[in-house]
Amino acid sequence: MTRIIGSLAEIATDYDVLFCDLWGCVHNGITAYPAAIAALQEFRRGGGQVCLMTNAPRPAAQVEASFGRLGIPRDAWDVIVTSGDAAQDAMFAGAVGHKVWHLGPAKDDAFFDVPPEWKDAPPIERVPLAEAEGIVCTGPFDEDTETPEDYRTRLMLARVEGLKLLCANPDIVVDLGERRIYCAGAIAEFYTDMGGDSLYFGKPHPPIYDLARRKLNLRDGARVLCIGDGIRTDIAGAVGEGLDSLFITGGLAAEHMGADVEAPEAPLLEEWLRPQMIMPTFAMGRLR
Template sequence: MTRIIPSLADISDPYDTLYCDLWGCLHNGRAPYPAAVAALQAFRAKGGRVVLLTNAPRPQAGVRAQLDRLGVPQDAWDLIASSGDAAQAGLFGGMVGRRVYHLGPAKDDGFFTDIPAEFADAPAITRVPLEEAEGIVCTGPFDDLTETPEDYRATFLYAKAKGLKLLCSNPDLVVDYGDRRIYCAGALAALYDEMGGESLYFGKPHPPIYDLARRRVIAAGFDFDPARTLAVGDGIGTDIQGGLGEGIDTLFVTGGLAVEAFGPDVEAPEAGLLRDWLDDRQITPTYAIGRLR
């Protein structure tokens, strides 16, 4: 049974590594949550390390820049592992070819231009029109404030007919940007799969991002023990499902994407509503909390 807890500090002692989601847990896309920041700072102060494990479609340099713009203090985290990082490895590994069509906004150009040193000698990736492409790289809709996956049905029919694979740099279906819900690359990739195309995923809940996070923890000189690792997030099918798949404990933040399902008090999910909601999805997080704090 999932245990509802009042604060991270109440259960943090057995853990020395935290995999913490960003959107919906640490910030809402516009501003950080002060209590979540304080919880991560306290976890680090007692000797733990915080890995920001995010399905952001940008490499870690872009994620770090966004955190700075939002005002998330750097003493709240140690390392970043993004879906963009993991997907870059697939891109430079040639999984969708070298001539690719970029489906996504200009703000995600760093996916192609911020090239890690490990891929500096890899064959070049060239962005081309869809008609000339060997594959698709999807970082999201061109305009996530107005578009839906259905706007891309014609594009996907053409891509499927050409046999193009789609590299999805962010498996999230939606995120909340302030008080507005917007579609992510995962929703477009899901439609492509539904239409008979083939999408490749690298972020949560899929293994590549966890392999990357583990390698970064070890490279930073920390020990890594799955039994002493806790995954925190508001995505039941990404953060929680991914953590369970890796054999690590999970903390479900109910005050994120599914906030309306658990009663009127965002800080205090109702136990019965939470139990029924989780039973419907046949998934059992180790812990649950209203907001990370």
């Protein structure tokens, strides 16, 4: 049974480290949630470490560059780990070949910047789909208007050619303010349903968790709590890693949890979780 809590402070002393999702938990794509920032700062003041773990398809440095605009202060976190970091390693290692079709917006171009550790690797060349050895998907070209269905014809061609799709962001959707937009994970799922081969490196898949442990130099036995609003990414990933989880119900699932986004109703939460077949350790409306 998932325990509903009122604040992170209620359980903070039971954990050494937080693997905390960003979008939907710390910010809404436009501005940070002050109560969430305060909770992370308080956890660190108590001696804990905070890893901001995001399925953003961009390197950690680029994610950090947005924090000033969002209002996320430096004392709220220790390290940032992104799906982009983990997927970049796979791309430069040649997971989908070295001539790739980039399916994604121009804002994700930094994904192709060569990290120092890959400076001697064969270069990645972006080419048209007809010339590609594989696909690198960071999201729709136009996230304001497009859905996975808009790519059916091109993805059918890719499947016929046997191209693998590297998904740099396994999220299906995120909420940008009041607007819901599709992510790379929705396109990868669509491609898989068509019979294509999609490769994932962010939550809930192991590579991003391994990267977080390395960045934090975690010792064996460190007590980790995973925080997120994605039941099939953040919470499923925690379950897969054998870690406790805190489900933020006021994010993607808010409409199912009752009238007060800050206070999920226990019967509604239980009813919604039952068909998910995934049970978080804890739940709260918004991180605070």
